[in-house]
Amino acid sequence: MIRASQRAMGIVYAIRDVVLPARELEKKGIKVIRLNIGDPGKYDFQPPEHMQEAYCRAIKEGHNYYGPSEGLPELREAIVEREKRKNGVDITPDDVRVTTAVTEALQFVFGGLLDPGDNILVPSPSYPPYVGLVKFYGAEPREYMTVEENGWQPDIDDMRKLIDERTKAIAVINPNNPTGALYEKKTVKAILDLAGEYDLPVISDEIYDLMTYEGKHVSPGSLTKDVPVIVMNGLSKVYFATGWRLGYLYYVDPEGKLEEVREAIDKLARIRVCPNTPAQLAAIAGMRGPMDYLEEYMKKLRERRDYVYKRIQEIPGVSAVKPQGAFYIFPKIEERKWKSDFDFVMDVLHEAHVLFVHGSGFGKAGDWHFRIVFLPPVDVLEEAMDRFEEFMRKRLGA
Ligand code: PLP
Structure with missing residues (x-):
């Protein structure tokens, strides 16, 4: 065999x-x-009608070619507009990378950050690729507890105990899969404070950001002053287009600490060529269209x-x-x-x-x-x- x-x-x-x-x-x-x-x-x-139409039109009008590895410039601009509206972040299209959904953004982030022997803090419970993919890259996912009795909010003390000199980042999934928890603003702040104390970036999975019942989602990207934050989002949940496989990541990095990681992620983006071109045109319609x-x-x-x-x-x-x-x-x-x-x-x-x-x-x-x-x-x-x-x-x- x-x-x-x-x-x-x-x-x-x-x-x-x-x-x-x-x-x-x-x-x-x-x-x-x-x-x-x-x-x-x-x-x-x-997916909403205007996105479906844009997707079909893109194909019919001949947008069936390879695009740039970092994503179409117009989509990156539209993502900036969307994220400024939602999170008030100070970013430019140069901070945005378009991916084959959040799953590929995770591959880029883990692949760009982690060497064998490194570890990263991931929530427990969490969406399974956070454990599986980190291990695939030879690193160790360290699970911090989220507490059921406290509405499944993360336990900051537990996070602190897990950090050592090989810790590379803290990953946050909010709103959370599988618990449906929405983190309070003070919790998001506490995570940022902890990350700042140990000089770690925060990886923020915001794929359910506008899908909340009580309260509104608060992004660490909107609160950070110095801690680098990598935000990931996409079309799969809030835009109801799981099968189109389109997402993005962006850097909120006020002090430029992610320069090397950005370069690593761009290398990964280049060897996988580019994300789906017509789906990107549909995404522009989604980012700019009615909600x-x-x-x-x-x-x-x-x-x-x-x-x-x-x-x-x-x-x-x-x-x-x-x-x-x-x-x-x-x-x-x-x-x-x-x-x-x-x-x-x-x-x-x-x-x-x-x-x-x-x-x-x-x-x-x-x-x-x-x-x-x-x-x-x-x-x-x-x-x-x-x-x-x-x-x-x-x-x-x-
Ligand atoms: N992140 C979380 C927290 C999810 O729940 C899911 C899918 O269920 C994904 C990422 C995968 O998203 P995508 O379809 O953008 O790859």
Whole structure:
């Protein structure tokens, strides 16, 4: 047998790994309600009309060529306008790099920052590539706790304990996947203070920035005075265009500390040639176009969040913090009748035919939790919650 790389073979991606057993059931003709993947495009959410038109027009008008590695100048300008509006940041198009979605921005940032032996602080629980990709680059993801009893806000003292001389950055996901937490302004400030104390940059994943229910997102980029911040965002969530694979990163670096990292990231950008050209023209339309669609979509999402939150409160053996952003809820399994949270999720799948993701797949703090995606319409969620409630009552004899 030809050996594969240990680096790649070590990768775990819980959100998609649970799909294989679900598929086995579906092959037998069983209808599984899948609440595992955060893809709005699979439900009644589509990118706004003006972006769809711009994408089609770009292709028809012949914008099917390679573009610059750093992204089209006009899009970088439009991103600056958007980010100034949202975060009041003092940046120019030269600070912006367009990427093949946030996933590639993560590859650039980790690839540009980390050598084997380095470490980076990542939230626990967190979106799995924060652990998987960091390891792929030979570095160590150090998980700082976010605290359920405190609305899943990060524990700053825990962060501090993890920092040593090989720490390269602090990564923040806000609003958070999988907890739906929205960080308070004082928390964002405290993270910046800590980063400043140890001379570390903050990596800020803001892909759910305008997707909040209570309160507004605060970016570290909008508060920093000296700490370098790398912000990442894209079209996948707030613009509902997951499949277009387009995103960006930008540097808020008041003291120019990221000069070498920027050069490294540009090298990475050049060897992968460029991001999708027509999708960039659609992104210009998105950045500059009306946002009224978001209001309508947030209304639907709020109704779905409220529904699932209410049902979780009524179901015995589980509890949850009310999510304040994104489209996930991360309940705790209060009754430990199973071997693990994975065992629990598999039992729910085989018995109730509803697919969740096990919390431990999101890191240490996810143990004995599970993630539910509340994107489907209420009638689908109702069927899923009915099946889940019946399952819990049966298992717990309640
Ligand atoms: N970052 C977070 C926190 C996410 O939840 C996701 C997708 O679910 C991504 C990044 C990936 O985004 P993209 O589609 O832009 O690669």
